[in-house]
Amino acid sequence: MGVANWLRKRLTGDGIPDTTPTAQRPQWMCDGMRAMEVFGYDDLRIVGAPGHQDVLWSIVGRETDVPVRQDIHALLVAEHGNPVDRNAVAVWLGGHRVGRLASDDAGRLCPGLIRLQRQHRRAVALPGHVSGDRDGLGVYLSYDAAAFGVR
Template identity: 75%
Template sequence: MGFAEWLRNNLVAGSDGPGIPDTSPAARRPQWMRDGMRAMEIAGADDLRVVGLPGHQNVLWSIVGRDVPGLVRQDIHGLLVAEHGNPFDRHAVAVWVGGHRVGKLPDDDASRLRPGLIRLQRQHRRAVALPGHVGGDQSDGLGVYLTYDANAFGLS
């Protein structure tokens, strides 16, 4: 069995493999994150705002299109990644969109959601994705806004 086949068998739900790891190294694209990977969507009515975006504006504009006049709103899915080894926040949860790290959850949200995120990943052997959108304009920049189900994360 080749490496690509091993990854496919071990990182896709429904296989006999262990699924994705609980956490991934900070600031690096996790090895398990690849094109075509499957993720579990946790949709809901609870709102999350992604922070740490100023350095990622170019990536966000590439997602929505650089020549969009006026207000922008592009639907996306944000993949949550519990980071380990983050020197600034031991509870860090990064947000990835389109294979790019675009920010993180605010510290208070990350510390509340991280245990549920890890539980969901273990239970379903899939990455967790939240629906949301990239929104903003040329003058104020773009932001990432996600929604989730607090009950699914054990926060009822």
């Protein structure tokens, strides 16, 4: 095991390797994988969804009546290799990157996300929904702030 792999394993825990801030699906993310859901009533702001409208429409169905509201579970992925924001957290839905947490939310939640991944040895999923109309769809997630160690 090289130094980079050893360091990645120490930073992210077993089973959830580091990922770079790209649109490529992380190797550990596979169809049917198990994740730990963190259910709560605190709202989480997702940014960057306008750049992923094709993916969001493919998830809710292009022939769907508007307005749209589709319940989902999204994976949070810490982007340790992000050169702009070391606390960046991407939001993945159906194997596609659909946005990221706003920087202030990512800064507060990233340490708790990494702690939860290490503790439970699996990815963290949040419940939410995709909603909007023909002018655009957005991703809205809920979480439990206490589970992430913030209040």
